[in-house]
Amino acid sequence: MSGVRPEPVEGLRPTQPADDIHGDVSVDRLALADELAGTAADGSTAVASADVAEYALRLGDDALVLAQQLGMWIARAPELEEDVALGNIALDLIGHARSLMHYAGTASGRSEDDLAYWRDEPEFRNAWLFEQPNGDFAHTIARQLAASAYLFELYSWLVDSTDPTLAAIAAKSVKEVDYHRDHATQWVLRLAGGTEESRRRMLLAIIDTWPYVDELFDDDELVERLAAAGIAVLPSTLRPAFDAVIDEVFTEAVLERPTGRTAFIASGGGRHGSHTEHLGPLLAEMQVLARAHPGASW
Amino acid sequence: MPSDPAAVRAWAVAATVTDPEIPVLTIEDLGVLRSVEIADDGAVRVQLTPTYSGCPALDAMRDDVLLALTHAGYGDVRVDLVLAPAWTTDWMSEAGKEKLRTYGIQAPSGNAAARPAGPVRVQLAVKCPRCDSLNTRELARFGSTSCKALYECRDCLEPFDYFKVL
Numbered sequence A: 001m002s003g004v005r006p007e008p009v010e011g012l013r014p015t016q017p018a019d020d021i022h023g024d025v026s027v028d029r030l031a032l033a034d035e036l037a038g039t040a041a042d043g044s045t046a047v048a049s050a051d052v053a054e055y056a057l058r059l060g061d062d063a064l065v066l067a068q069q070l071g072m073w074i075a076r077a078p079e080l081e082e083d084v085a086l087g088n089i090a091l092d093l094i095g096h097a098r099s100l101m102h103y104a105g106t107a108s109g110r111s112e113d114d115l116a117y118w119r120d121e122p123e124f125r126n127a128w129l130f131e132q133p134n135g136d137f138a139h140t141i142a143r144q145l146a147a148s149a150y151l152f153e154l155y156s157w158l159v160d161s162t163d164p165t166l167a168a169i170a171a172k173s174v175k176e177v178d179y180h181r182d183h184a185t186q187w188v189l190r191l192a193g194g195t196e197e198s199r200r201r202m203l204l205a206i207i208d209t210w211p212y213v214d215e216l217f218d219d220d221e222l223v224e225r226l227a228a229a230g231i232a233v234l235p236s237t238l239r240p241a242f243d244a245v246i247d248e249v250f251t252e253a254v255l256e257r258p259t260g261r262t263a264f265i266a267s268g269g270g271r272h273g274s275h276t277e278h279l280g281p282l283l284a285e286m287q288v289l290a291r292a293h294p295g296a297s298w
Numbered sequence B: 001m002p003s004d005p006a007a008v009r010a011w012a013v014a015a016t017v018t019d020p021e022i023p024v025l026t027i028e029d030l031g032v033l034r035s036v037e038i039a040d041d042g043a044v045r046v047q048l049t050p051t052y053s054g055c056p057a058l059d060a061m062r063d064d065v066l067l068a069l070t071h072a073g074y075g076d077v078r079v080d081l082v083l084a085p086a087w088t089t090d091w092m093s094e095a096g097k098e099k100l101r102t103y104g105i106q107a108p109s110g111n112a113a114a115r116p117a118g119p120v121r122v123q124l125a126v127k128c129p130r131c132d133s134l135n136t137r138e139l140a141r142f143g144s145t146s147c148k149a150l151y152e153c154r155d156c157l158e159p160f161d162y163f164k165v166l
Helices: A050-071 A080-105 A112-117 A137-158 A164-192 A196-212 A221-228 A235-253 A279-292 B005-014 B057-071 B094-103
Strands: B033-038 B044-048 B077-081 B136-140 B148-153 B159-163
Touching: A050 A080, A050 A112, A050 A137, A050 A164, A050 A221, A050 A279, A080 A112, A080 A137, A080 A164, A080 B136, A112 A279, A137 A164, A137 A196, A137 A235, A164 A196, A164 A235, B005 B033, B005 B044, B005 B057, B044 B057, B057 B077, B136 B159
Parallel strands: B044 B077
Antiparallel strands: B033 B044, B136 B148, B148 B159
């Protein structure tokens, strides 16, 4: 049967009315729950406990919100290759978010789409860093450096989580985040060592971004419970490794990490549903289509 | 590759499915086809693994496996996605790498397992798939798809894709 594409099987794909080439909005007959497996190595579907679901949601929201921000650069980046790079990074992050949300949803019977499109601001659990606006390109790169360096340390630890699903998602994600971190590092070096203007903007971007770094490393009751069981890592313990990597990059770029009195510290609260004014408009844009046409596929 | 003869036949059918974005590569060449099992009642269970987390080709491959097996007469087919252990370019077959080069995409150079830890800012030379020159340079680390980077050859002056080590 090589070279012969099998005939479509009735019922596998949503049917489109023949007289409308644009198709019609119809409910996707593929079961959404089957779309992406947060499955164990043997293929069985793992079900998250309430605590693990909440934790997975935090991680998933970080990835989803950052992906949405990065997607806004497509067709607006300083060069074509950057459109493609930031789009690719966003795609990886959406992949991570899908796996994490699928897993989080097993605790409550919600699909990944339910979680992405049908929650409002106070129900989102992402840290403030991820919802900060793109700013100029230097601001996006400063946010990318902090985000990818943090995610790399986090996933590197989660690879050894006692929760097999989280460990599997982390093992998959860490290799991709490694590329993201490398991308951000190279741009920090280029901007800091480029023209006077690019360096000025990079410096400003770091000053503006760093207040949102501390929240990433805040511990709370949930992570303490999960860390005691070896499921999660205490965020605070990731800080030294994160700082070491950042210092290495900054040393090479002749930059200084904001510390002490120069560092304004944002209060945070994203993990408990308090957000900055930037999340609302982002969610509105991300969710509008799904809410206008519930269950739509096209 | 399974040992059970019935599963081997089903594997051979599933293995004809190609990557929608790199049609010279089958899912077997890629290492995406992980297992095929047949239950006593004839139900076929296939496991695929994603290359990159967000790769949209996976949904197409999954549908294509389902269609190929259904078309070949298998009634009860289920395709599951597994994440662990995470896919790596090390699983790509030598035949697959050769097909890639012939197609104009340089295959991953080196093994993922051998990548050093920590920030990586040194890229090994990537050979031009057209003229075998090592005098090439990276134009963009992120290319037309998640798995590829864009290079140009400074000898034959052609741009080409490089399948990144993952």
